[in-house]
Amino acid sequence: MTKKLLKLSVISFLLIVSCTKEDAVQESNIIIDASQKEPLTAKEINAKIDEAIATKGSFNWNEASNHLLWSAAVRGENVITIGFGNSNKDIERAKSYSNADIQNDLLGLIMKYEGASLEKTLISADEYLNLIDVIISKQETIIALRNSKFIRYIEPGDYKYFEIKNAESRSDSSSGSGCGFDTSILSSVDYTTITPNAKAPWTFYQHNIPNAWNYSTGRGITIGIIDTGVSPNQTLLGSSFNDGFSTGRTIQKYGTYVDSIWPWSTTTDGSSDQCGHGTSMSSVAAAPRNDNGMPVGVAYNANLVTYRAALNVVLDGYHEQNGVKNAFTALANNANVKIISMSMGHIFSVGKIEDGIKYAYSKGKLIFCAGGTSTSFTNFVGVIFPAWMAETVAVTGVKEGSVYQKCDVCHTGGKIDFTVVMERTVSGNTVPVGSYYDNQSDYVGGSSVATATTAGIAALVWSKNPTWTKDQVLTKMKQSASFYPNKNADFGYGNINALLAVQ
Structure with a gap:
């Protein structure tokens, strides 16, 4: 739903605010x-976030002071994301009896305090979720909004925590991004050749x-992969996907990531992986079993729907977070998709991604989400977002051996x-x-590949029991x-025995 579509429904609210008396806040x-x-400076903002994580184990913008929230908005192009509704569970537009009225009230309040037109206020309104992205420059506006009972959350929509961390340490901006285009000659002890090669x-x-493949190979199940896309140069995830022992299935590729510094931009840069990470995740989940002499995926007969939703695995900034949210809602509305796997995340929660996940869960x-793989900036964090959510299944990697030991990162x-x-x-x-x-x-490792592997096992189980x-x-x-x-x-619950899971 674009700004133009909303203009007529909002125009009558340009000069007034129709909130109830108990919610109205007088500017004076x-x-x-x-x-x-x-x-605050960006460095000061990050320090407060780090302090909250170190002392409480997590950080949430709902618990931030008005000053901290406003400061982060200022340092993020004044972009604010607002989740609204009649309650904290009221996230879906189709199920909200008054979402249009609430949205209009909030936009009217923002325009009153900001002294700005609708065109200069509203960036976008989500088609499926009760959330809007707006421009807010005044701290007073944020305070007024936070006093409304219809606000579920207010968050800076384009504050780049990791970009600032990189700048502080003078590291390359891609440090810890999970990207790479390396190739390796596989050691013969790290695979077994199976038919047809x-x-x-x-x-x-x-x-x-x-052994589980004797009972199920994932046929009839569709896995959605939210990541950095799929390489256009890898035919195993292209023209050779439906090949060999993996016939009768499909792969569909989409893109929701917008490669732009401007939040108003809406043109995506396509479905092709420009990082390498998404290609690896799709491969381990469902690469074909054919005679090319290449590694096979867990569910080699499952269908794939892939989304290029972000530039890399660290979901930092407006377009990456928006891309992930849009991928979740698209997969939620795809009746063929049973399983969603995402091996990306952040060290603190992002409201619009939470909404997208809850929407998909409700469908x-x-x-499955990755529990976290350390970079120089995340090694002090436990399980990352969104793997900690109740609606997701969190997965991590361990080393081989009879004693459980987490992988190095x-x-x-x-x-x-x-x-x-996933580590020898x-x-x-x-x-x-x-x-x-x-x-x-x-070779790929970390909690990322562990997550895609588990999604593949889930496809084996669901294929064996399609009515579940x-x-x-x-x-x-x-x-x-x-x-x-x-x-x-x-x-x-530890390591899954796939054979027992499909018997």
Whole structure:
């Protein structure tokens, strides 16, 4: 829904605010202390975020002071995201009886305090979710909005925490991005050649996946991958996707990421991976089993729907967060998609992504998210967002061996649900996948590949039991894991035995 479509419905509110008396805030009543009239620097904002994470274990903009929130908006091009509704659970426009009135009231209030027209206020209004992106420059406006009972959250929409961290440390902006176009010659001990000349990664045998293929290969199930896209140079995820033992299936590729510094821009840069990470995730989840001599995916007969939703795995800034939100709502509305896998995240919550995930969850999707893979800026964080959400299944990676030990860069904690063996104890080698380039292979690791692997196992289970709900599939996976019925404090239910899960 664009600004133009909303203009007629909002025009009558240009000069008035129709909030109820208890919600209305008179401008004369808003007094800002002299010490709060200048915005904090980006470095000061990040320091407060880091302090909250260090002391409380998390940071949420809902708990931030008005001054901190306004400062972050100023340092992020004055872009603000507003989630609204009659309650905290009121996220879906189709289920909200008064969302149009509430949105108009809030826009009227913003225009009153900002002294700005609708065209200079509204960036976008989501078609499916009760949220809008707006331009706000005054702290008074934020204070007035926060006094409304119809506000679920107000967040800076374009504050780039990691970009600032990189600048502080004088690191390259892509540091820790998860991107790479490397290729590797696979060690013969890291795979087993299976008919008709495909490579089954060593880690699959740790989870009994090859034996599970005797019962299910994922046929009839569609997995949605939200990541950085798929390489146009990898035919295994293109013209050769429906090939060999993997016939009768489809791959669809979309893009929701807008490569622009301007929040008003809406033209995406396509579906093609320009990072390499998304290609690896699609490969481990569902690469074909054919005679090309390349690594096979867990659910090699499943369909794929891929989204290029972000530039890299760190969801920093307006267009990456918006791209992910839009990918979740699109997959939510795709009746063919059963499973969504996302191996990207942030160290604190993003309201619009939360809304997108809750929307997809309400549509019956089983959602897997990466528990976290350390960079120099995230090694002090536990399980990352959105893996900690109740609507998602959090996955991390562990080393091979009888004793559970997290992979060198993997995050653990009480929010983890499952683990995947993805790092060799001696060599340190990780999971063989098809690389960015055709007929080339590589190794990938971390909680990212663990998540895509688990999504593939879920496809095997659901394919074997096509009438099941997401809850039944998840329960079966838990029952087939090593710690069930208990949950380990760091590793959740542990490693899944795929064979038991499909029997």
